[in-house]
Amino acid sequence: MTEQAAVVAKQHEPWLRIAKRPTISQRKAWSIRAAAFIAAILCGALLILLLGHSPFAVYSEMIRGAVGSKISLVSTIKIAIPLLIAALSVALSFKMQFWNIGAEGQILAGGIAATYFALEWVGVIPAVALFLLMFAAAAVGGALWGAIPALCKAKWNTNETLFTLMLNYVALGLIKYLQAGPWQKPGGHPQIAMFEDAARLPKVFGVHIGWIIAIVLVVVVTIFLSRSKHGFETAVVGQSPNTARYAGMNVGRVLVRTMIFAGALAGIVGFIQVAGADYTLTENTAGGVGFTAITVAWLAQLNPLAMVVVAIFIAVLEKGAGRIQTTYAIPASASDVLIGIILFFMLGCEFFINYRLILRKEGKKRG
């Protein structure tokens, strides 16, 4: 069978060809990543030069802006928290090769559920109970949003990518309806009122307690994936549904169950955003976190511990890019391009880790 595959890969000898690496040492893989990072920085430097600034100054300002002071550090971490948890969520579904791009919608669904209790139950029950209730409600809301496409895939083999994408818009529409309808704040604008203090997450070391939740969830997901029966089933279903069936697993049930977990995680992001960062629900509550999380999960190769590093890395980039916009009057679009360049190189280098390029040897010129 491998010979057949090779037949397709190597029809004839062109000047450059691509071959899959059978194995690669960790050291070599990391040196490729390091090289890609340096290439990205150089390429970004070119862009900065074109804009008429000193790359050195701009880069150091980026770093200063992201981690240079306590205030900037706090806001960088506030960017990293939702990214990290959302990445854990998509990693679960990707482990199962369920191409879920609906974390955005699941975050919003969780946010809506948490907001209901924040608005209606605040002051009725003690704060701790309220937080627990909001947390649970958000998890359930997200789980529901995640389970729907999984159920349909299990029953009718629907396309999960389209399905989860469409559910993002449904959640967004729901929020717009709530803003302009039942939950509209008195006084004109279609907005939801700010939460009262009792419904706002407390802070530990200057950052809302979302960071503690995130660390706990990293541990939970790590254990889930590596040690639990469910995690094992998730991985087997992802690698080969046929083998899963053969081993006696109920593939549909594994799909739905894993998506309930993934959705719940995303829902918790919604809770943390509304109760810890924005103190209200808007259509920007998710703000693209669900999509950036896909990048985080892939860059970390679905490894939860690596996601911590990657989420912080991307948060630093985002925060730093925000800083250079104000300091150097670099337009937002240009700083987005800069982030794009760096991510492109980091994701792109995985290709060179999996494949190698072979140049045609001399003396075999096309006759």
Add this chain to the structure above:
Amino acid sequence: MGEQNEIAIQMKEISKIFDKTVANDNISLDIRRGEILALLGENGSGKTTLVNMLSGIYYPDHGEIFVNGKKATIRSPRDAFDLGIGMVHQHFKLIDVFTAAENIILGLPGGITIDRKALYAQIRDIAAKYGFDLTPEKKIYNMSVSEKQTVEIVKVLYRGADILILDEPTAVLTPQETNKLFAVLRRMKEDNKAVVIITHKLNEVLEVSDRVHILRKGRYVGTVDTKQTSTQELTEKMVGRSVSLAIERPIVQNRKLIIDASHLTCVNGEGLTTLDGVDVQLYGGEILGVAGIAGSGQKELCEALAGLQPLKAGSILFHDEDAQGKPQVENIAGQPPIEMIKRGISMSFVPEDRLGMGLVASMNMTDNVMLRSYYRNKGPFVDRNTPRKLAENLIDRLDIVTPGVNAPVRLLSGGNVQKVLLGREISSQPQVLIAAYPVRGLDINSSYTIYSLLNEEKKKGVAVLYVGEDLDVLLEISDRIMVLCGGKVSGVVDAATATKEQIGLMMMHVGGMEDAVKEASAND
């Protein structure tokens, strides 16, 4: 006779390296006109790689190829055609919804319109000349495997090939079809064409070829004249040492009926009946061989018994004893595997698709061994210690060559992958063992390991169902052979007395056995 034949192709010091594997190491050999040359070697010995360099699929890393005495650069299949080299691949490359004629001219230069009449006439000419049975207007999807192969061969002849290379051409044919093919090949030889067949079946080499080039582990071992050799010598050259080729058939007394399935019927996604009223009994201490042309319902039968294939009709009665030793019978038809496990029915299944169904290619050996037992562990977590020990034990006991229990199984060779799979299935101490093509793609040594593992299970009283493609092996190892044809049972024969020809007839049509008897009596 070989010496005076004109040399068609000369390969000099050819090497081909994939990553770290040397597929061909400095091979020099010749192919002559007017002879049938067998290229013999075990799986992975580099036969296919070597001829792929003649047909333009690979390009050699080192060495030269001379065609008709002139140095040739074969860079693509088109270059190969221009040199008159035609290859018939093991896996057919035909378009199902086209007719034979359309497939034959596919890819050839020509005008906008096709003169079908002239084309059909040309094709019929070729067919008549070499004794093919071929209808140019017939669509591929209506054809049997052997007809498809005919189309492939005519395709290369139509393009003017006079050097023909056939990769494992008999793997998918019945004995009768094989004889027909050989007759065609002999006619080509008389027509002064150079014919190369790649094979690992020794009987066929002896029957049809004039000379044999032997490869072992990517190296050229030598050439022998077919007339002056024997299976034993060929095997020794191919394997590199002497091997006993006898397969045991231990007789187990006191066989107990374990599975009594009747009227098994399956329908596939397109509404076609893939299994049609099949009755089958499996006895403990017996190997039931299953023969049939590829796609005659073997896969469906195995999966139906293992609970992986929805049944349209039929029952599967499982005979067992309860805790008090009282016999009990249960119908397990339509039960998913998990339900069987719960009821304590232990059935092992070695599926045809080892890495796509039996194992998870990207996972390591521990996880793969765990696959069939992980749910037994109490609580929400998995226990990797027991499967790791079992995996280490299997490596020891079955001589599995692997970098270790933590290496993904996709890095293992075919034989070792199969040992992991079969080892895991046997270690669960099953009452029933279903093995689909367990030696496909394995070298001789691994194959014999597998045969003796199956025999050991049989001696323990396990009911073994063995689906095979090599009739010689089936006749030696099985106690009874069930022949499938188009999803139906064509008959069940006693392996000790049946012949290959009988089974071949039964493979081609249901009731072929009776016809064979009639034919024999008509000839008297």
